[in-house]
Amino acid sequence: MSVSTSRSFRAVLRRGLRDHRRVPLSWGLPLGAMCALIVAIYPSIEDSLDELTRNYPKGLKEAFGIEQLDSVEAYLDAEMFSLIVPLTMAFFAVRSISREISVAEERGYLDTILTAPLSRRVLVAGSFAVTALASALVLAAIFALTLAASFAVGADISLGKLVAGVVSVWPLTVFTAGLATLVAGLLHHSAPVTAITTGTIVGMYVIDLAGKLADEVEPLRLVSVFKYYGSGLTEGIDPAAFIGLTVGGAALAFAGSLLFERRDVLA
Amino acid sequence: MSAVIETDDLTKRYGEARGIENVTMTVEAGEVFGFLGPNGAGKTTTIRTLLDLLHPTSGSARLFGLDSRRDSAAIRGRLGNLPGDFSYDPRLTGRELLSFVAEVRGLRDLGGAPQLAERFHADLDRPLRELSRGNRQKVGLIQAFFHEPELLILDEPTGGLDPLMQEQFLELVQEQRGRGTTVFLSSHELDEIQRVCDRVGIIREGRLVAVEKVADLTGRTYRHVSIEFGAPVDPTEFERLAGVGELVAEGSRISFKVEGDLDPVVKTAARHSVRDIEVAQPTLEEVFLTYYGANGSR
Numbered sequence: 001m002s003v004s005t006s007r008s009f010r011a012v013l014r015r016g017l018r019d020h021r022r023v024p025l026s027w028g029l030p031l032g033a034m035c036a037l038i039v040a041i042y043p044s045i046e047d048s049l050d051e052l053t054r055n056y057p058k059g060l061k062e063a064f065g066i067e068q069l070d071s072v073e074a075y076l077d078a079e080m081f082s083l084i085v086p087l088t089m090a091f092f093a094v095r096s097i098s099r100e101i102s103v104a105e106e107r108g109y110l111d112t113i114l115t116a117p118l119s120r121r122v123l124v125a126g127s128f129a130v131t132a133l134a135s136a137l138v139l140a141a142i143f144a145l146t147l148a149a150s151f152a153v154g155a156d157i158s159l160g161k162l163v164a165g166v167v168s169v170w171p172l173t174v175f176t177a178g179l180a181t182l183v184a185g186l187l188h189h190s191a192p193v194t195a196i197t198t199g200t201i202v203g204m205y206v207i208d209l210a211g212k213l214a215d216e217v218e219p220l221r222l223v224s225v226f227k228y229y230g231s232g233l234t235e236g237i238d239p240a241a242f243i244g245l246t247v248g249g250a251a252l253a254f255a256g257s258l259l260f261e262r263r264d265v266l267a
Numbered sequence: 268m269s270a271v272i273e274t275d276d277l278t279k280r281y282g283e284a285r286g287i288e289n290v291t292m293t294v295e296a297g298e299v300f301g302f303l304g305p306n307g308a309g310k311t312t313t314i315r316t317l318l319d320l321l322h323p324t325s326g327s328a329r330l331f332g333l334d335s336r337r338d339s340a341a342i343r344g345r346l347g348n349l350p351g352d353f354s355y356d357p358r359l360t361g362r363e364l365l366s367f368v369a370e371v372r373g374l375r376d377l378g379g380a381p382q383l384a385e386r387f388h389a390d391l392d393r394p395l396r397e398l399s400r401g402n403r404q405k406v407g408l409i410q411a412f413f414h415e416p417e418l419l420i421l422d423e424p425t426g427g428l429d430p431l432m433q434e435q436f437l438e439l440v441q442e443q444r445g446r447g448t449t450v451f452l453s454s455h456e457l458d459e460i461q462r463v464c465d466r467v468g469i470i471r472e473g474r475l476v477a478v479e480k481v482a483d484l485t486g487r488t489y490r491h492v493s494i495e496f497g498a499p500v501d502p503t504e505f506e507r508l509a510g511v512g513e514l515v516a517e518g519s520r521i522s523f524k525v526e527g528d529l530d531p532v533v534k535t536a537a538r539h540s541v542r543d544i545e546v547a548q549p550t551l552e553e554v555f556l557t558y559y560g561a562n563g564s565r
Contacts, residue, residue, distance in 0.1 A: 004344070004373065011370035018363075019356070108354045112364075112410070115318050115420075116371040117344035265320040267311065 008118045012126025013133075016100060020134040027092055028141025031085060035142055036149030038079045042072045043155055049075065059213050072150070073161045077233035081165050085142065086229060087205065089169050090176040092138060093131050094197045097180035100127035102190035105266050114265065124257035128181055128250070135173040139166050161233050168232025171245035175225050176201055178252030185259030188266040201225070269332075271296050271418055271449040272317065276326035279316050286312045287473045289326065294451055299444050301464035301481065302453040309473040310453040311351045314422050317451075318348060330418065344372065347414060351422035351453070353407030357396030361389065361406035368410055380413040386435060400427040408436065412443075419443060422453045437463050457488075458548060489526040491547040495519060497540030504535055 045052075049069045053061065069075045101124065104110050114120065143166045150157040180197040187193055204224040211221035221227040228241035272294035279286035287309040294300040304310050315321045317328050319339035328335035330342045355364050361384075365377050384391050389405035390398065398406070404427040411419060419440075425433045440450055440463045454460055460467050461481055469477045489510070502516040505523060508531045514523035519542075525532055529546070536544065 004340070007373055008371050011367060014370070015367050019358075104356075108350065108352055109356055111315070111320060111348075111350035112353065112355050112407075114320060115343055115346070115348040115350070116368050117340045118371050119340050262322075264322055265315075267315060267321075 004117060005119070005122055008116075008122045009126050009129075012118070012123060013129055016126060016130030017133060019099075020096065020130060020137075023092075023134050024137045024141040027088075028138040029145070031080075031088060031138070032142040032145030034084065035076060035080050035146040038076050039072055039146055039149045039155045039157060040153045042075050043153055046072075062212055072155045072157045073165070073233045076146070076157070077165065077231055081169070081233050082231070083205075086169055086172050086226070087201070089135060089138065089173045090201045091198060093135060093173045093177040094180045094194055094201075096131040096134060097127060097177050097184060098190045098193050098197075100130065101181070101184040101260070102188070102193045106189050110265050120261045121257045124181060124185070124253065124260055128177055128253040131177040132170075132174050135177075136170060139169055139173075142166055161236070164237045165231075165233030168229065168237050168242065171242050171249070172225060172229045175245045175249035175252070178249030178256070181253040181256035182259070183256070185256030186263075269296050270294065270329075271298075272300075272328070272330055272451060274313075274317070274326065274328045277313070277316060277323055277328050278325045279312050279321055280324045285309075285473045286321075286324075287316070287470070290470070290475045291326075292468050292475055292478060294449060296449055297444070297447045298466065299440060299450040299452065299464045301460035301467035302451060302470065303455065303457065303460050303467050304453075304470035305455055308470045310455075310470055311422055312473075313470065314348075314351070314420055314451075314453060317420065318343065345416060346418040346420055347411035347416035348419075349407050349411040349421045349424050351426075353404060355395055355406075358394055360394055361391035361398075361409065364395070364406065365391065365410055365413060369414070372414055374414060378413045379415060380409050383409045383412055383439075386439070387432060401429060401432065404428055405432065408439075412439065415446075415448075417448060419448060419450045419452075421450065423455070424452065425454070425456070425459060433459075461488075489524050489549060490529070491522070491545075491549065492525050492529075492532060493520065493522040493545040493547075494536050494541060495543040496521070496536075497542055500539050504538075505532065508532060508535060 053069050069078060104113065113123065143162060146162060146166075147157070147159070149155070150162075176197065179200060180193060183193045183196050187196075205226050207217070207220050208224040208226035210217040211219075211224070211227070225245065228238070228245055230238055230241060270293045272292070274290050274292050277290040278288050290309075290313055302310050302313065312321065316323050317330060317335055319335055319342075322336065331345060333342050335342065362377070365380050369375075369377055380391070383389070384405075387405040387408065389402065389409060391406065391409075395403055395406065404424075408421075408424060411421065425436055428436060437459065440452065443450055444463075444465075450463075452460070452464060461484070464481045467479055467481050467484060468475055469479070496519045499516075499519045500521065502514055502521055505511055505521060506514050508525075510526040510528070511532070512524050512526070514521065516522075
């Protein structure tokens with residue numbers, strides 16, 4: 001990396017992180033508060049959960065992995081980390097990439113940014129790195145609030161499992177950011193970038209869910225990012241899946257930067 | 268002098284739609300080159316292609332002798348640009364924008380920005396969303412000039428500026444010329460181009476129809492004159508004057524077109540009682556139609 005490239009990359013990173021300085025509050029606080037609430041109410045409903053889950057339909061229990069809600073980790077996983085946290089974080093990644101590239105393009109900011117000596121590839125790499133770092137900050141806020149709630153009510157959540165659960169969301173977010181970058185590399189406007197990427201992620205979620213419920217659909221889970229996301233809170237982190245999703249996301253972002261270099265910037 | 272901008276049959280099409288066609292021109296070092304044309308003629312497309320925001324369909328462009336596509340980042344390190352419709356993240360202040368640009372350019376500080384801000388009465392500490400169009404344009408001008416580039420590419424730079432600030436801008440361009448900076452100034456204002464440019468390229472419907480020395484263009488540019496006298500006067504007094512044509516006399520008012528020196532017209536009018544006199548520049552479209560015909564050919 002040349003001196004000017006590394007300087008430009010640092011500038012994009014610094015600007016992006018400044019733009020995202022409020023995300024631990026705007027995204028981390030609501031998600032963290034919801035997780036904290038789940039952990040906080042667990043001691044009071046712990047005894048009735050067995051009876052409650054016994055009455056759930058079998059398919060529902062299989063789909064959401066709630067066979068046994070016999071721990072605060074399993075309860076938090078079923079309520080927050082199987083759907084709400086990963087999908088919200090995926091949407092955060094889409095929105096962040098879209099804002100840095102597509103919104104900047106359609107509002108004409110790129111005409112100012114890209115007439116500085118900054119390559120499009122550096123702009124894309126910087127935006128991708130900003131999204132990865134900002135999502136880590138949001139996840140850190142979720143972790144801190146959940147842990148604080150556990151201490152406050154004596155829910156006795158396992159620190160290691162909570163770390164695994166929160167950390168396992170990060171590669172999913174990175175992969176989604178890579179996918180959004182790829183689409184932004186092709187398209188000029190933020191609305192289709194957001195719609196296509198979000199639609200793909202939701203589609204993958206539905207495939208994963210259907211695959212858990214029906215054996216015929218099960219092989220399709222291979223194409224779903226959620227199969228590799230797994231359940232960090234109850235099963236720990238799968239290193240291969242963690243690395244695979246992260247590297248996959250980076251590869252998609254790189255492909256997006258190549259596409260972005262080869263097309264016109266919207267007037 | 269060496270060429271700072273050279274284009275060779277530069278063409279950009281948007282599918283079937285016209286962009287620019289076979290634009291070939293050269294801008295020499297230290298020159299203030301006006302790029303004149305009506306809205307939609309292809310001025311912005313040419314500039315965005317030079318800056319590698321658009322990729323040419325065919326032809327090529329070289330800036331500082333470097334290829335506009337392959338060496339784009341190196342080229343952009345040596346120029347300042349004001350986009351035609353300057354905008355940036357409205358949450359940021361002008362100072363934050365300048366700090367970002369300075370960091371990308373490897374500058375330790377904001378260079379001449381404070382002096383430029385003072386000169387243009389620009390507020391660099393308010394978010395861009397709180398600024399009027401004219402005040403945002405001032406920030407845009409400062410970000411183009413503050414790092415003292417070798418080449419300035421300015422697309423409709425005075426849009427939104429009040430007359431005093433337009434005057435400041437034109438003075439600044441003159442100063443840049445004095446420093447040896449090359450300026451490529453796109454405009455649809457004939458007067459602006461006439462005041463500061465050495466040469467002018469005229470673009471129409473995507474084609475460069477002429478490149479002229481501004482002095483030549485000015486010498487041939489006519490004006491519309493309308494004089495209201497205290498009483499009817501003999502129109503032949505004016506018809507006889509050199510450069511006067513298309514004369515219409517209605518009661519005590521005489522209107523005509525005059526090319527070249529106005530002095531004989533003023534002296535002739537002064538022999539009578541004058542109630543009102545109006546002198547108007549032709550519109551750019553009129554200049555085109557007069558000198559370059561409806562199809563752009565002379």
